[in-house]
Amino acid sequence: MTSHLVVALPLTLCSKGVRKDQLPIPQYALDAPLRPAILPAEAPPDVNGKAQIYCLNEQCRKKTGQHDRKAGNILCIDYLCKNCCRNAQLLATQSNTARPKCPPHQVPAAVRSHLAVQPNRNPPPFPPTPPPSHPLPAHPPAPLQAGPQPQAGPSRSQNRSHASRDVAPPAPTKPKAQPMGPHWLARQQEAANLTLSKKSAKLEKEELEEQKKRTCKFLIWYKNGQNPLTHTAFIKTYPDLPLKTLLPEFLQLGYRENSYIEYREDSTWMSARPDISITVNSAHTNLLRLAPSLIESLEDCPGLEEALKLQPRKLPKGKRAARDEVVSPVKVYRQHSQASAPQALRSTSPTLAPISVAHSRSPVAGPSRVRLVPAPFPLDVNTKQKRKVWPAQFYVCDVVDGLQEMKKLREKKVGQRCAFEKVFPGPVYNSGQFAATQHVLRHAGTTLVNRFVKRGRCSGAYWSVFRKKLPKDIDSTEFSNRKAIEDLADVSSSSSDDSTPMNLDDDDLSLDSDPESDSGSLTQSRLERCTFCNDVITVELSKDTLAMRDKLILQMPISFTKTFAYCELHRIESEGNKWPRTPDFGSLFDRTVALKGSLASLLTHEIVAKNEFYRDAQKSFAGMGTVAASRVGSQLGRFEGHGAGYYGDKGYIIIQSALMVMFPDYSFDTSPFPSLDWKLFREKVLIPEVSTRLIQTSTTQPWTLNNKLILL
8 A cells, every 4th residue: 555645845945035055935825824734635435346345344245155255335325235234324323423325335424413422432342242153163264365366455445434333524624724925914005005095085085975065155245235245155063054153244334232043044044143054955045135134134235036036935845735736737849950840739549549769868968958849838938048029028119110121021022031130130030939929919909009109118018018918819810809808908098198009000900921931830939948847948058057957967877866946947947937837738628628629610621621631641651541540550650649648648638539429439420530530530630739729828929729739
């Protein structure tokens, strides 16, 4: 039997890690941990060989002869026979010794129990074998037969098997620590410093971001007639601000001891001394006033009204909040081309219809402003170019004088669009709006028009004020209520003496139609929308609001919690124009039924042929029969049909229900309408027509029904 010996030869070193042969030790050897040598694995016995082995229990004999030993199983874990393997498992269980399972003999494993009490002496290796039927001789047993049986394998297995039976295997423990090289500490310190520097940069950035969130802006009025002081301060105790932290600034502004400071809280001015704490908000400007005394206050504060308009509203709580229902805006898809009136009316289909996925509403990557097709209100504001709305934001005298000047240019063969742009530089020309303005002036009467012309350029002489004085249906082509106009003229003449009225003939107010003029509507002018909430921005934003928007755009994509303050500011400014925001769904059904008389005229081919929505439907289903057009497959590419606009999906369902009551199936003849059955005629023609008329009655702006001025 060959034995393997591993001898550890000592390595003699001199100073500084150099061996006696003057060769340096490699760096990887110094840094690597020292590990023990691994012994070569013992070769397993030849399982496929034909060598015969005997059971390792020397007392195991066959019944046929006294000198015949039983054969052992070479696949057994202890090279035993089946009976001896079972006895070994029983012995291991009684002596609380672990023994693995023996697969060839199907003997289960013996598990060691740590709670069992170990005996003081080792038990005998095997239980005594029952004596044979005839007594054994007194001489020792014969030696093993010399033959082809293996020599080294059984002896090693015998030693290993007895050791496994007598000594329990050690319990598994954690690997012991190994000695490491001499330079491991420097490497570890270098890696720790690098990690610390990265964490420091990240923490510093987080601290700067946190500091920005706690930085507030203040407007401080300290003297009557003086512009306020704009002050920015970092609040450590944000959102609570002890007023005494701003006391150095107050003293420089002339604050006297024991005086009072006024601050804005919940739309109310509160007075207090600097020894209290107030709540501030970094999302908007905080307002402060240095009051001379408790009963005296600063009355002349320049810029206070503008600052109060930008303050956030106090949100209602409880049941009142449910009354102010906010309607979700209709989905609008970004487009780069201008949209005509019927295209602007197109919106997403109701909830039951599938939605096209070809359009994306992902945020814009760059800081450029987003131009979208218009939706709900207002209809004619272009804040991108900072243009005035014609004629609503013009004086009546300027409108009348401008129309007369345009008439002179038209006599010189100047086109209507060119003449309008020369006389009214800035506003977007729209033929429909222009015709509506002429129509209103023709039916308003010279007395009332002269009254507003003589007012000149004052706050009460705007066209919007003039339009509110007139009946709401004056812009209709069928207007005939002359008595209302005469009553207004009598009231106007009695309130003021117009000694020199201005004569306005119909010829002065009517201009020939220009073939070059655009037949579109106001919806062709693109409106600016909020990049974050998709609302229309109707006013010119302040510098602070624009700066806030530019910072938020650079941070996109961004959470809505960070853009809420900006969206709240531009909504406050938009609501100053009194644009409707919440539809009255309770009265929508009755208002739709009230239009039955005018909608019935659309059931005749002569009238509906002039309708834009009907013409669009005919183009969409051209060449199809009624059955083919009503199939789902024919409408796969037409999901962006006409919706209910401002009223959204909820209003769409209400209007559709009212139309089904007024015009059910088989109640009118659809033969004059090729490719349209009753359902398609209601969806493609009547629903957008009703939505257009209802929205026109919800605003005071002068629109014409012929051009279908509606924004989604």
